[in-house]
Amino acid sequence: MKKGLFRLGLGGTVSSDGTRPLIGLDEITALQDRLVLADRRLRKGAEEAQAGHGWMCLPYREIDKVRTIAETIRESDAIVQIGIGGSALGNLMLNNAFLHPYHNELSRKERKGPRFYIADNPDPTSLLGIWDCIDPERTSFIVASKSGSTAETLAIFLWFMESLSERVGEDRALKRFVFITDPEKGLLRELATKRGIASLEVPPSVGGRFSVFSPVGLLSALALGLPVNEMLEGARMLDRQLAQKSSVRGNAAWMLAALHFLHFLKGRAMAVTMPYCDGLERFAEWHAQLWGESLGKAGKGSTPVRALGAIDQHSQVQLYVEGPDDKLFTLIDVKEKGPGFEIPGSGIEELTTSGYLAGHTFSEMLSFEAQSTAAALMKAKRPVIWLELPCLDGKRLGALVFLYEMVTALTGLLFEVDPFDQPGVEQGKRYTYGLMGKAGFEKDAEEATSGFGKVFSESLSS
Numbered sequence: 277m278k279k280g281l282f283r284l285g286l287g288g289t290v291s292s293d294g295t296r297p298l299i300g301l302d303e304i305t306a307l308q309d310r311l312v313l314a315d316r317r318l319r320k321g322a323e324e325a326q327a328g329h330g331w332m333c334l335p336y337r338e339i340d341k342v343r344t345i346a347e348t349i350r351e352s353d354a355i356v357q358i359g360i361g362g363s364a365l366g367n368l369m370l371n372n373a374f375l376h377p378y379h380n381e382l383s384r385k386e387r388k389g390p391r392f393y394i395a396d397n398p399d400p401t402s403l404l405g406i407w408d409c410i411d412p413e414r415t416s417f418i419v420a421s422k423s424g425s426t427a428e429t430l431a432i433f434l435w436f437m438e439s440l441s442e443r444v445g446e447d448r449a450l451k452r453f454v455f456i457t458d459p460e461k462g463l464l465r466e467l468a469t470k471r472g473i474a475s476l477e478v479p480p481s482v483g484g485r486f487s488v489f490s491p492v493g494l495l496s497a498l499a500l501g502l503p504v505n506e507m508l509e510g511a512r513m514l515d516r517q518l519a520q521k522s523s524v525r526g527n528a529a530w531m532l533a534a535l536h537f538l539h540f541l542k543g544r545a546m547a548v549t550m551p552y553c554d555g556l557e558r559f560a561e562w563h564a565q566l567w568g569e570s571l572g573k574a575g576k577g578s579t580p581v582r583a584l585g586a587i588d589q590h591s592q593v594q595l596y597v598e599g600p601d602d603k604l605f606t607l608i609d610v611k612e613k614g615p616g617f618e619i620p621g622s623g624i625e626e627l628t629t630s631g632y633l634a635g636h637t638f639s640e641m642l643s644f645e646a647q648s649t650a651a652a653l654m655k656a657k658r659p660v661i662w663l664e665l666p667c668l669d670g671k672r673l674g675a676l677v678f679l680y681e682m683v684t685a686l687t688g689l690l691f692e693v694d695p696f697d698q699p700g701v702e703q704g705k706r707y708t709y710g711l712m713g714k715a716g717f718e719k720d721a722e723e724a725t726s727g728f729g730k731v732f733s734e735s736l737s738s
């Protein structure tokens with residue numbers, strides 16, 4: 277059994293005397309009291325089920341009903357999850373970490389569970405693409421929407437529902453759906469109650485982007501055979517560890533929040549997350565939503581940037597090393613990245629100079645590349661956080677997810693913004709309702725039309 281959840285190297289972010297461009301340890305220690313209060317506030321909020329705080333309780337919740345429904349839909353040939361933002365990105369992250377990279381292309385025998393599709397963007401080409409790939413009568417449809425009123429999700433649901441009803445009739449079609457939504461509010465809840473559609477609840481105190489350990493992320497994870505117990509255990513382990521660490525120099529979440537906050541104040545307006553492991557590519561995407569939507573308020577919040585090593589060494593690293601010093605980097609390495617096969621040597625004379633590659637595993641090669649990028653960034657005096665996992669298993673991913681949820685919430689409190697609301701998103705949602713003609717949003721339609729009209733106050737054509 278491998279030890280430890282992860283290891284953090286922070287030397288690339290601090291300097292002993294705090295000389296620019298890095299951060300002094302004294303500056304970090306000075307945030308201790310604020311972090312104590314922020315942590316206390318989050319834990320109290322969770323205990324009292326205050327709005328947005330419920331995610332901290334998710335790893336401790338009972339999930340028997342989710343398991344029962346998962347057992348049923350597991351028998352399907354495919355699952356289509358309809359949902360957007362926090363109702364899609366967590367699922368993609370978990371599948372990316374644990375499913376075969378070409379899961380949908382494997383035969384039923386080779387796969388652990390059904391094929392899986394996310395229908396998040398209301399782009400007709402993608403929706404029809406999914407429809408073309410599934411046998412609708414052997415497919416289960418999950419509709420995930422915390423609010424039960426998101427226009428994209430409702431539109432996609434209506435389309436799949438109608439397409440399916442045309443084949444099998446409305447009653448049989450409705451039986452193929454499971455709704456995951458608020459226990460009381462919203463259109464989906466109303467429909468589920470009136471028409472007896474199978475449904476699960478998103479606790480009212482859990483926001484969309486923090487919902488991956490609610491049925492939103494867990495139903496498909498269980499149906500696909502992902503290591504759900506281990507993930508929840510990893511999250512709980514980390515929660516307990518963090519709760520016992522009361523100094524910023526010992527508490528990983530406090531330290532990471534402090535670093536992101538302080539580097540932002542030093543002008544580093546971007547936070548780059550760059551895993552060197554394909555299974556964490558979607559983690560960076562999930563994290564980007566979590567970070568962006570939670571922190572981007574009142575002119576504050578660093579912009580999350582997703583990158584993937586080694587691919588972005590051949591795309592972005594030039595900019596990272598020699599471009600503006602406006603980024604804080606988190607490089608994530610996984611020591612054992614799956615199959616340990618080696619790069620072979622070759623007897624071909626013309627290939628002699630490639631001999632240095634031979635005998636190294638591919639996993640080792642990616643780790644060396646991650647180390648090289650860290651070293652190059654640090655040589656250029658760019659701040660680097662090094663996060664290292666012994667392997668990518670359920671426990672480590674669970675801990676990583678919980679860690680970054682905690683870091684995000686704490687950073688929000690350091691910025692003095694509410695990490696759990698999203699007024700900027702709501703504005704766009706209201707404009708869309710107005711433009712699509714929803715009753716009660718006429719004023720929004722007017723505002724959106726006049727606002728968009730200004731885009732053409734200067735124009736050219738070709």
Ligand code: PA5
Binds near residue numbers: 361420422698
């Ligand atoms: O984090 C959030 O609240 C949002 O990103 C939501 O997940 C997204 O807008 C979808 O909302 P809903 O789940 O209510 O359909």
